[in-house]
Amino acid sequence: MNRDKMNLPTFYSYYRSSCSWRVRTTLNWKGIDYETIPISLIKDEQKTSEYAFLNPFQVVPTLEIDGTLLTQSIAILEYLEETRPEKPLLPKDPIKRALVRSLVQAIASDTQPITNLRVIKYAGKEEWPKYWMTYNFQFIEVQLSSTAKEYCMGDEVTFADVCLVPQVYNALRVEVDMTKFPIIHRIYIKCLELDAFKAAHPHRQIDCPSELKET
Ligand SMILES: N[C@@H](CCC(=O)N[C@@H](CS)C(=O)NCC(=O)O)C(=O)O
The missing domain is CATH 3.40.30.10 (Glutaredoxin)
Structure with missing residues (x-):
């Protein structure tokens, strides 16, 4: 090596x-x-x-x-x-930083942990992740209605987008109705046009099974 x-x-x-x-x-x-x-x-x-x-x-x-x-x-x-x-992913302005961190927490603390594999297995209910993602997305959508333009925080790519995109991928997998969350869905599509997000996509990883693999 x-x-x-x-x-x-x-x-x-x-x-x-x-x-x-x-x-x-x-x-x-x-x-x-x-x-x-x-x-x-x-x-x-x-x-x-x-x-x-x-x-x-x-x-x-x-x-x-x-x-x-x-x-x-x-x-x-x-x-x-x-x-x-x-190439910062947190805005310079402290208020915007706090708003980005708020969105990050809404995903990383309030949504992902209760829809994680070990929690789903223990809950033993098929609808569990779909219910909780839908539940939390309604509040994230409201917050985004005052912060988002092209991305979660105005026109800057931030950690809020970095956290949102994988959560939406998971939501789509469990068939959350994304028509209820047009801002979240729009930002998801927009971010996936960016190389950094595209290359990080699960279907482009070395351990992705061949039937899902994209190049
Ligand atoms: N708070 C941790 C959560 C990590 C986490 O939940 N990872 C999931 C995958 S996204 C996992 O490894 N789950 C395995 C399990 O639940 O046994 C972090 O942000 O790194």
Whole structure:
């Protein structure tokens, strides 16, 4: 292995994980090259002792960068923003930053955790993720009606978009009726025109099954 390859950040992820997608988009947006190590959630590889050593929460993603292991996708996003401020994903204005973080929390704290694999399995109800995504999207749509233009926060791409896109992908998978959320859906389509989001799409990842794979 050549020296450059050895120094690349290592990203432990699963192609369909929305939390992994957030980090992939940010790495791509900021032009940070990295190597992916797939962790299959279907095979429960996140629960093996080898992986738990890297990530005590036994979830993806984990990013090894700058000689350290980072867990929790939002902490990783913030770290990348602080250490690689070029192509920022947080606005300069403190009010706009707070609004972006509010949208991030609405997705990363209020929506994704209650629709995560382990929660769905425990709830044992087929309608569970669809119900909670629909429920939370109604409030996100209201908030976006006052902040969004082309993207979630005016015309700037921010962490709000980075978090929204994978959540919408998940919502579409469980057949949430997106006609109820025209702003969210419009932003999803718009973001997927951008290279950083496109390249981070689950169907373009090395662990994506061949029947879903896109190039
Ligand atoms: N708060 C964590 C959540 C991570 C998380 O829930 N990851 C999901 C995939 S998006 C996972 O690994 N689920 C496996 C499981 O529930 O066992 C983060 O943002 O990194």
